[in-house]
Amino acid sequence: xxxxxxxxxxAIIGGGPSGLMAAEVLSQAGVTVDLYDAMPSVGRKFLLxxxxxxxxxxxxxxxxxxxxxxxxxxxxxxxxxxFTPNALxxxxxxxxxxxxxxxxxxxxxxxxKAAPLLRAWLxxxxxxxxxxxxRRRWLGWDxxxxxxxxxxxxxxxxxPDATLLALGGGSWARLGxxxxxxxxxxxxxxxxxxxxxxxxGFEVAGWSAHLRERFAGTPLKTxxxxxxxxxxxxxxxxxxxxxxxxxxxxxxxxxxxxxxxQQGSATVLLDLLPDRSQQQIATAxxxxxxxxxxxxxxxRHLRLDGAKAALLRELTDADTxxxxxxxxxxxxxxxxxxxxxxxxxxxxxxAGGVPFEALDTNLMLRQLPGVFCAGEMLDWEAPxxxxxxxxxxxxxxAAAEGVLRWLEGR
Numbered sequence: 001x002x003x004x005x006x007x008x009x010x011a012i013i014g015g016g017p018s019g020l021m022a023a024e025v026l027s028q029a030g031v032t033v034d035l036y037d038a039m040p041s042v043g044r045k046f047l048l049x050x051x052x053x054x055x056x057x058x059x060x061x062x063x064x065x066x067x068x069x070x071x072x073x074x075x076x077x078x079x080x081x082x083f084t085p086n087a088l089x090x091x092x093x094x095x096x097x098x099x100x101x102x103x104x105x106x107x108x109x110x111x112x113k114a115a116p117l118l119r120a121w122l123x124x125x126x127x128x129x130x131x132x133x134x135r136r137r138w139l140g141w142d143x144x145x146x147x148x149x150x151x152x153x154x155x156x157x158x159x160p161d162a163t164l165l166a167l168g169g170g171s172w173a174r175l176g177x178x179x180x181x182x183x184x185x186x187x188x189x190x191x192x193x194x195x196x197x198x199x200x201g202f203e204v205a206g207w208s209a210h211l212r213e214r215f216a217g218t219p220l221k222t223x224x225x226x227x228x229x230x231x232x233x234x235x236x237x238x239x240x241x242x243x244x245x246x247x248x249x250x251x252x253x254x255x256x257x258x259x260x261x262q263q264g265s266a267t268v269l270l271d272l273l274p275d276r277s278q279q280q281i282a283t284a285x286x287x288x289x290x291x292x293x294x295x296x297x298x299x300r301h302l303r304l305d306g307a308k309a310a311l312l313r314e315l316t317d318a319d320t321x322x323x324x325x326x327x328x329x330x331x332x333x334x335x336x337x338x339x340x341x342x343x344x345x346x347x348x349x350x351a352g353g354v355p356f357e358a359l360d361t362n363l364m365l366r367q368l369p370g371v372f373c374a375g376e377m378l379d380w381e382a383p384x385x386x387x388x389x390x391x392x393x394x395x396x397x398a399a400a401e402g403v404l405r406w407l408e409g410r
Contacts, residue, residue: 015042018375050114169350201245362402
C-alpha cells in the first residue's frame with residue numbers, strides 16, 4: 001500500500017467495468033481516485049448487457065476458457081490467471097450478490113440483473129472516497145501534457161500523478177463506447193489497430209422480398225453453422241432483413257470477418273437438420289409425394305417448414321429443390337454467402353484498439369509514461385458468454401496494479 005500521508009491522485013477516464021475495477025483496486029490501496037465519464041451515469045453498456053440476463057463470466061475449465069481469446073490468449077493469460085472467473089465470482093459474492101452456473105456453463109447473478117450489482121459496487125467505491133464525475137468528456141492533452149476535460153461548465157485541465165484510460169471500444173456509441181479516443185492517441189504517436197465489429201451480424205447480397213417480409217426476425221433453432229473445413233457449431237441464429245445475426249453467428253464472427261477481409265466475402269455452411277444424417281434425409285425425400293407440394297413433403301417427412309424451408313428455397317435453384325439427393329446435400333450444407341459485417345456501432349463489441357505491443361507489463365503506454373490502458377480499448381476480442389466482461393474486469397485490475405507499481409518505482 002502507498003503511504004497515506006502523501007496519497008497520489010489518479011485520473012481514470014471511463015466508467016465501465018474496467019474503469020470501475022481500476023478505481024476499486026486503487027482506492028483500496030489508499031490512492032485518491034477521480035473517475036470521469038462522458039455519459040450522465042456510469043456503467044451504461046454494462047447495464048445493457050444485463051438486459052435479458054447478466055452473463056458475468058463462464059464456468060468452463062480454464063484451459064478452454066483462455067483459448068476463447070484466440071491470438072491474444074498469450075497476452076491475456078497472466079492477467080486472467082491473476083483474476084480468474086472463480087475469483088470474479090467471489091468478488092461479486094463480496095458485494096452481497098449470489099451467482100449460479102446455467103446449463104450452458106454461463107455464470108449469472110441469482111436475480112439475473114446487472115443493476116443491483118452496479119448499485120452495490122458504486123456504493124462501495126463512493127464509501128472508499130472515489131469521486132465519480134459524469135458528463136465529463138476527455139479531449140486529450142494540452143501542450144504541457146495536462147488532461148483536457150470538457151464538462152457542463154466548460155473545459156478544465158488536470159495534472160494527475162497517473163492516468164488510466166478505460167474508454168471501451170467502438171460499438172454502441174449512444175452508451176458512451178464511441179471510439180473517439182482513437183485519434184487522440186494517434187496524435188501522440190500511438191499506432192492503433194483499426195476498430196472493427198465483433199460479435200456482430202453479417203449482410204448477404206439481398207434476400208427476396210418474400211423472405212424479408214415474412215421471416216426477418218425469425219430464429220432458426222437447433223442448426224449448425226461452419227466455415228468450410230471447420231468443425232460445425234450447434235445453436236441458433238436469427239434471419240434479419242439484411243442477413244443473419246444471433247448467438248451462433250456471433251460465435252463465428254471473428255473468423256467470418258477475417259475471411260471477408262482476406263477474400264472479399266465468406267460463405268458459411270448451414271445444417272438445417274443436424275440430428276439427421278444426409279442419407280436419412282435423402283431416404284425421406286425420395287418417398288412418393290403424390291399430389292403434395294414439396295413444401296408439404298418437407299413438412300410431412302422432415303418437419304422442415306417455416307423459416308428453415310423458406311431459407312432452403314431461397315438458396316437453392318429449382319433443379320436442386322426437386323432432386324432428393326441434391327436437396328439432402330443442401331439441407332446438410334446450405335451455403336450462405338456473406339458480404340460484410342453489419343456496422344461497428346451495431347456490434348456487441350469491437351476488435352482492434354491499443355496493441356499490447358505498445359504497452360509494457362504494467363499496461364502502461366511505452367511512449368506515454370504514466371498513461372495506462374485497460375478493457376475493450378485494448379486489441380483483443382472474445383465471444384459472448386461472459387468472456388468479454390471477465391477480461392474487462394481482469395485488465396482493469398491489472399492496469400491499476402500497474403499504476404501502483406509504477407508509482408512506487410518513481
